[in-house]
Amino acid sequence: MSTQTPAKPRQGYRTWGPPLLLITPTIIVLGVFVYGLIGANLNTSFQDRHTRGPAEGYVGFENYTALFSDDTFIYSLRNLVLYTGTFLVGTLVLGFLWAWLLERGARGESLFRAVYLFPMAVSFIASGVVWRWLLNNAEGDRASGLNRLFESLGLGFLQNPWWTDQRFGIMAIALPAVWQLTGYVMALFLAGFRGIPEELREAGRIDGASEWQLYRHVLFPQLSPVALSATIIIGHMSLKVFDLIMAIAGQTNYTTQVPATQMWVEFTRGDYAKSAAIGTVLLLIVAVLIVPYLVATYRQERRR
Amino acid sequence: MSTAVTTEALPEAKGTAPVRPASGNAVAMRTLKYALLLVFLCIVLMPAYVLFVTSFKGIGDATPTRAWRLPTEWETAGWQRAWETLAPALVRTFSMVIPAAIISALIGSMNGFVLSRWRFPGADIVFTLILFGMFIPYQAVMIPLVQLVQSLGVPSGVPSLILLHVVYGLPITTLIFRNYYAGVPHELIEAARVDGAGLLRTYASIILPISMPAFVVVLMWQFTSAWNDYLFALFFSNSRNGPVTISLNFLASGQLQDYSASMAGALIASVPTLLVYILLGRYFVGGLMAGSVKG
Numbered sequence: 001m002s003t004q005t006p007a008k009p010r011q012g013y014r015t016w017g018p019p020l021l022l023i024t025p026t027i028i029v030l031g032v033f034v035y036g037l038i039g040a041n042l043n044t045s046f047q048d049r050h051t052r053g054p055a056e057g058y059v060g061f062e063n064y065t066a067l068f069s070d071d072t073f074i075y076s077l078r079n080l081v082l083y084t085g086t087f088l089v090g091t092l093v094l095g096f097l098w099a100w101l102l103e104r105g106a107r108g109e110s111l112f113r114a115v116y117l118f119p120m121a122v123s124f125i126a127s128g129v130v131w132r133w134l135l136n137n138a139e140g141d142r143a144s145g146l147n148r149l150f151e152s153l154g155l156g157f158l159q160n161p162w163w164t165d166q167r168f169g170i171m172a173i174a175l176p177a178v179w180q181l182t183g184y185v186m187a188l189f190l191a192g193f194r195g196i197p198e199e200l201r202e203a204g205r206i207d208g209a210s211e212w213q214l215y216r217h218v219l220f221p222q223l224s225p226v227a228l229s230a231t232i233i234i235g236h237m238s239l240k241v242f243d244l245i246m247a248i249a250g251q252t253n254y255t256t257q258v259p260a261t262q263m264w265v266e267f268t269r270g271d272y273a274k275s276a277a278i279g280t281v282l283l284l285i286v287a288v289l290i291v292p293y294l295v296a297t298y299r300q301e302r303r304r
Numbered sequence: 305m306s307t308a309v310t311t312e313a314l315p316e317a318k319g320t321a322p323v324r325p326a327s328g329n330a331v332a333m334r335t336l337k338y339a340l341l342l343v344f345l346c347i348v349l350m351p352a353y354v355l356f357v358t359s360f361k362g363i364g365d366a367t368p369t370r371a372w373r374l375p376t377e378w379e380t381a382g383w384q385r386a387w388e389t390l391a392p393a394l395v396r397t398f399s400m401v402i403p404a405a406i407i408s409a410l411i412g413s414m415n416g417f418v419l420s421r422w423r424f425p426g427a428d429i430v431f432t433l434i435l436f437g438m439f440i441p442y443q444a445v446m447i448p449l450v451q452l453v454q455s456l457g458v459p460s461g462v463p464s465l466i467l468l469h470v471v472y473g474l475p476i477t478t479l480i481f482r483n484y485y486a487g488v489p490h491e492l493i494e495a496a497r498v499d500g501a502g503l504l505r506t507y508a509s510i511i512l513p514i515s516m517p518a519f520v521v522v523l524m525w526q527f528t529s530a531w532n533d534y535l536f537a538l539f540f541s542n543s544r545n546g547p548v549t550i551s552l553n554f555l556a557s558g559q560l561q562d563y564s565a566s567m568a569g570a571l572i573a574s575v576p577t578l579l580v581y582i583l584l585g586r587y588f589v590g591g592l593m594a595g596s597v598k599g
Contacts, residue, residue: 016424
């Protein structure tokens with residue numbers, strides 16, 4: 001992007017003074033609401049504030065060591081990893097496949113695109129209503145939802161307890177998430193496909209590449225930035241999963257505990273210090289994913 | 305929902321596949337393509353079918369064996385129950401979402417203009433720090449945030465939620481506008497400056513009139529994310545003064561599983577955002593991370 005105004009040294013603050021003034025309110029507000037509050041939350045997490053009353057003193061990292069020796073929290077973290085893995089693989093694989101199918105155009109493309117995308121407009125709470133019904137854990141004669149569908153299609157062996165399973169139940173919660181966001185990932189990949197210059201395909205064809213070789217060696221590699229962006233977008237959404245679990249399983253269900261639900265539960269109990277510590281851990285997990293992206297953006301900005 | 309939007313409409317396919325004599329292989333591939341597209345279409349629509357059908361079911365259809373069938377009798381009692389529960393919340397949600405979207409779009413537009421055109425010392429670090437606000441899990445600020453909003457004296461419910469959606473909407477609105485304005489021809493702004501127009505004059509007379517496409521995207525984005533929000537609503541409102549997500553979850557997670565009312569409610573609560581998508585969806589997707597991938 002070569003659009004920036006070269007700052008003329010003599011104009012000094014008269015060049016950047018007014019724009020800085022215009023953006024100052026935002027800087028202050030975000031400074032307080034993002035960075036100030038992250039600091040305040042960190043502060044709370046170092047206190048012994050386990051009731052609604054004020055803190056009595058600082059306890060250092062005690063809340064964090066307590067958290068990491070708490071089996072439920074470890075289970076929450078493990079659930080978060082499983083959920084994120086399922087969500088990422090599901091949306092990326094299906095989203096890529098859908099985009100590939102539509103890439104060269106198809107009859108009724110706009111219909112397919114609209115239908116694939118519409119779940120994204122729906123809130124997790126609303127989709128949770130129907131998915132709780134679909135993921136009903138009753139089997140056999142009492143089965144409803146997907147288990148009933150499997151049974152009547154002769155696929156009874158696929159019946160399973162869904163999110164109530166202690167080991168992999170959390171992966172069932174990723175199904176609605178995949179349903180909602182795959183269309184979005186498809187749109188990203190589709191835009192990626194269509195951003196590839198036509199000359200690249202032509203060149204490949206002239207070199208005698210088969211259709212498959214063309215995809216495999218010429219087109220797919222062009223899409224790796226899209227895959228990276230999709231991973232960052234879906235990944236950071238996934239780490240914050242909360243609404244879907246609240247809507248499908250509820251806050252107290254053990255098999256679907258993740259840090260965000262546990263944070264809410266501790267908050268309602270009035271254990272602010274523990275709740276704040278969970279919030280900080282979640283922030284650190286998200287930061288691992290986001291900070292490299294932000295650093296890359298910053299470098300790009302510097303080059304402008 | 306998340307963060308990547310641009311003002312570009314999704315590009316159409318560039319020409320169709322080269323015309324070749326239709327070999328058997330090509331026909332098979334095409335058949336497979338459409339078969340797969342249709343299978344996925346059915347899978348994606350399945351939950352919508354369940355929602356629709358169940359919302360019209362009465363007590364006579366309660367047995368599991370009829371779970372996937374059409375209603376024996378199409379009853380609207382569920383819709384009535386859902387409407388009675390949700391109507392007040394719908395009004396509150398509109399009164400929360402509309403101001404929140406407009407205010408954050410206006411501020412974001414000014415910020416985006418400044419950050420796209422004017423370099424002040426540290427502009428890039430400021431931009432990066434603003435961007436980070438877009439990704440943070442709100443759990444990491446929630447406890448002090450509850451105290452802060454209380455001590456500012458902002459009433460629980462709609463006023464608190466407007467404030468929060470504006471504040472935490474600023475990073476994404478700023479980003480979208482900034483990327484949009486980065487594509488505005490430089491000469492346009494230079495000409496205004498030569499004519500002696502200051503920053504605000506340039507913004508009001510040159511930039512604002514050409515900002516419609518970006519406003520459509522930003523307003524849509526903010527409308528949808530505030531409408532669908534549950535986390536802030538849970539911490540800052542209750543079922544008497546909160547938005548429709550709270551009332552819907554309240555309706556759906558009651559002791560008696562009133563499936564027809566909850567499903568009707570889920571449909572009612574989704575109508576506004578679905579309409580927005582159907583009417584304006586093509587402006588919405590395309591590009592990535594607000595265009596950062598394309599550079």
